Amino acid sequence: MIRYVFKEGPVTIRGAKDANAQVIGEALSALAASEGGELTPRAVVDGARDPDSALHPHFDWNDAEAAEKWRVEQARDLIRCIRVDDLNPNQEPVRAFLSIAGDAGVSYRTVQEVRSSDDLQRRLLAAAERDLEAFTTRYRVFKDICAVVETAKTVARSRRKSDETQAAA
Secondary structure, three states: OOOOOOOOOOOOOOOHHHOOHHHHHHHHHHHHHHOOOOOOHHHHHHHHOOOOOOOHHHOOOOHHHHHHHHHHHHHHHHHHHOEEOOOOOOOOOEEOEEEEEEOOEEEEEEHHHHHOOHHHHHHHHHHHHHHHHHHHHHOOOOHHHHHHHHHHHHHHHHHHHHHHHHHHO
16 A cells, blocks of 8 residues: 655645545545546546545635635736846846745745845745755656756855855854
């Protein structure tokens, strides 16, 4: 039997405190098997509609709440799809807004603001390190690819620490 566990870090699914990774993993595996081995988000939602499904409690079935959450997700999509193309005429356009973690949570800042703030750049580098670590964890079976990512993590960590040392001085 396969043993299912949650990823490291906070589990952000609905009903997380009562969630059982083994039960969810088995339900997802059963859905995948019923779909010829392919597990799609649509199949998961459809399978979870049954109130007796182990997946059901992990979805928001209140349509008004779900609609509002969907609009927030659409807002994220809007923010993420906008690019700035006049920063350097010799480069491809870059994201206009960057996701930055702060004391009050995550928000988006303009790329110009991030470029002009040492603190925001340090936060962005810390996020890059987390992203690179997540990539390494996700694709750890591909050692040659992960070696390249490890180099990038080292560079990001070194720059962030150097920036922090300069800021403290």
